[in-house]
Amino acid sequence: MNTTPSTAKNVLTSDVEIKGSLKFSGEMTFEGKLEGEIQCDGILNLGDSAVINGNINAQSVVVRGKINGNITAKEKIDVKAKTEMFGDIRATKLAIEEGVTFVGRTEVNPNKIAPTTAPARPGEPPKAPEGAKPVLR
Numbered sequence: 001m002n003t004t005p006s007t008a009k010n011v012l013t014s015d016v017e018i019k020g021s022l023k024f025s026g027e028m029t030f031e032g033k034l035e036g037e038i039q040c041d042g043i044l045n046l047g048d049s050a051v052i053n054g055n056i057n058a059q060s061v062v063v064r065g066k067i068n069g070n071i072t073a074k075e076k077i078d079v080k081a082k083t084e085m086f087g088d089i090r091a092t093k094l095a096i097e098e099g100v101t102f103v104g105r106t107e108v109n110p111n112k113i114a115p116t117t118a119p120a121r122p123g124e125p126p127k128a129p130e131g132a133k134p135v136l137r
Helices: none
Strands: 009-012 017-024 027-030 033-040 043-046 051-053 056-058 060-063 066-068 071-073 076-079 084-086 089-091 093-096 101-103 106-108
Touching (some): 033 043, 043 056, 056 060, 071 076, 076 089, 089 093
Parallel strands (some): 017 033, 027 043, 033 051, 043 060, 060 076, 071 089, 084 101, 089 106
């Protein structure tokens, strides 16, 4: 397997169906169906006919098609119109066009700042950070 980054653009067309993991570097356009996960150190372009059931970890992702899973990008996620996305998004930069169906949570953190606890609203008890356990005495 060639481990050096490739500048060639790879394309997997709509007649491709994969069950398992897809791992690559460089740039890829994916139009097919995938049941599994995608990991890449480059740019992933999902086409209009792409159907993904699994998580995506990439440098940057352009999202089209139907995605049922979480997307994490080190740089940017660009969600195009008519995309159906069910899952969480985590990236440094995020762009979502009009006409997207998105059900999930987003975390956009351009400066990689550690999350802080939001100040409590008047009349509400302060919220503990997620994963925090109450202290029993």
